Amino acid sequence: MDFAPVIEGFEVVLQPQNFLFCIIGVLVGMVIGVLPGLGPAATIAILLPMTYGMEPVTAIIMLAGIFYGAIYGGTVTAVLLKLPGETSSAITALDGYPMGQKGQAGKALGIGAIASFIGGTIAIIALTFVAPIIAGWALRFGPPEYAALTLLGILLVATISNGTMLKALVAAALGLLFAVVGRDAFTGELRYTAGNLELSDGLQFVPIAMGVFGLAEILYNLEKRHLAQPKPIKVDKVLPNKADLKQSAGPIARGGVLGFFLGILPGGGATVSSMVSYGMEKRLSKDPKRFGKGAIEGVAGPETANNAAATSSFIPLLTLGIPANATMAVMFGALMIQGIAPGPQLVDTNPELFWGVVNSMYIGNLILIILAIPLIGLFVRILYVRSTILAPITLLIVCMGAFTISNRFFEVMVVIVFGVLGYLMKKFGFDPAPLVLAFVLGSLLEDNFRRSLMMFQGDVSRVSERPITLTLLSVFVLVLILPLVFKIVAHRKGADSLLDVVAGETTQQDSSQENTAESRSHHTETEEKDTAATASGEPQKKPPAKPDR
């Protein structure tokens, strides 16, 4: 390929004014992204008017900077206050928040920043070299492929909860039910809206996540304070050390590659990436019980995947003219305002814009990590604030964040209702994570499955015409069966009676996924002894001896 335009792109970015706006963008994005409810899409939309008077390249560079900054800002609130601003940071909250409660907020935020940087960089390098080649590949992802991918995602996150299987299933079923609310996308029928116009577009992710995670946490802590005076959280100012980095290296590498590929897919891909990464790390982990209690891999993997996906989601926009998600749709609008129609010809007609944006990503990511690391020390001090002060302020921010979603009070009500629901769930031992994840994946699966059936005119066997779908479904089956195979192998090595294994296997084959997961949790019980130390939060120098497999 011809590298001259790439180099010229760097010259564009390093022009003082473009460089300056890149920094401003990252900083503003980070500050605004810290406010929950204001995800990257909303932040960019709000700041869009600032770009009217700018050169197109400068404008898009600044907006891209806001984008990266806002994504990292969401991580900060997810870790410190359990307030996820978007789908990907909801995953970060699962382990990031427990880390913060154990005094390791600095570690969580540090690894988040490092993971973001590496994820972004992996994706940019890949983008620079292969963007035009793989962009066309993304187009082959139609509804059947999305349905299969989502199915795989659901399988991977099915084990995301640490509570009992039954309670996790109840929470997931609730999530699926909430996803159903609103106008049916295929028949126009209104479902469970109770005649309320506000509900006709369905419930939104952000208010639900802010409710069952953030608000529920505030309510629950309030109750705890009445029962016993809480001891203040000890906040270690430590950043991730060598051992942490070593532990995170695998998740970061896997998350980066995963995020890059899923991010390219127009629609849904980036949403699933952090979840798939989390599910994958938990499955690969030697002691999955640690997840949900502050496992650093549970922050590192999804954060990398999330940032890699965010970066690679620029590929369909810049090379095909397709906005891959809500944020890219706003970017599309910003380019249209500048009189530039993003499309397949952009790289030929506006090479300085194309490469300027791509190269601004290198700089933007670098600026992000340079700004983020020193600020961590500042951010974690939020945890020093007494909850009598912090809780009301957080509540206020939550309500404002919810209001800004659509400038209506309705979303604030949704946050409150789901906050109460989340509090009750927590009180009765239900983990809200399956609810939130089922909500996201459920509607993706329903829409794409039904759309696929319409494409196939009801003939499911036509799935044989779609190699990608078949491959994904094969992976699905493999992920389902492999743990069983491993189990057999483990039993053989353990010189267990072969008969027992075979008998156990046949019963499992008869029943479905549920049984598999149960057997898995049974399997992990044997490891519980080893993981107890980790779960109680003691820093570990070396992983415990592997159980004999």
Next chain:
Amino acid sequence: MFWSSITRKTTAVSALTGLLLISACGNVTTGGNGNNGDDNGEDYPTQAIRLTVGQDAGGSTDLIARAVANGSQGVWGVPMTVENQPGANGAIATQEVANRNPDGYELVLLNASLITITSMVVPESEQVTLDDLDIIAGLSQDDYILIANADSELDTLDDMLNADRTIDFGTTGVGTAAQLAMLVLIAETGIDGNEVPFDSGSPALTAVMGNQVEVATVQVGEAMPQIEAGTVKPILLFSDDRIDYLPDVPTAVEEGYDVPVSQYRALAMPAGAPDHVLETLEEGLQEIFATEDYQQFNEDNFLTPHEISGEQVREEWTDLAEHYAQLVDEHGINLGGDN
């Protein structure tokens, strides 16, 4: 350090509270002005005008609103702030603005499809009528185009008629103008089509590019970059007349099919505004229409100006609603929904 973190946090909070307060104050003073608007009528406008948009930021409706708002300072000497209140194709935002004070400081950007098509799909309680609104002026026309994958053997409507097989077609979702156009065309021509609804224009366009479906009807503005790049082929326009941006593409009407479907947009405010306010807004809008910036905006976004008076908008939209209802009835088309 401890205090610095607190101050930072509270600074952010108070900054935001401040913003909210400012907008709240805006409402209060707005109300005040409306009440004694008749006394110092010549003064309108004296403060920022709020333009509510019932669609997400960044979409074509929002961009049009922002293009109009951009001209406000120069024409009326006050800024116009655009506020997005997405939901139910703009029904929520429109109903809310209709209930506000008709003092000229509360405007709403209307999509014709909300009045002409959505009303056929939603229950009566959700239907929005023009009765509660004063329409200031029509803005522009956004046309729909039938496109096919570049590798498809279908180049013209005739090819589709003679295809002698089932053609998979994408729509932009239930109850949208693009779906109506497509379904009426299929019904009138007798083409053997298989409908696959997508969430909006962009995924439908993507599906055609990736040959997930062979054809789809989307907005011209969305399709143009792809048409220019040759990734999709234009087949048929649903506008009354051919448009300047694609002079060689025939319209359904000239091919002999009664499918005139376009998206129109207009600027409106709550009914009952004082005459001088309405006049000020009407005159100012004409000035904005005449600016080079605004005309360039239309051109960049492939919009055809349709700058007609409020009365004409009311007539045209009412006629369209009747016409569409009749077409749907005649062909037994199900746009979805209970009604």
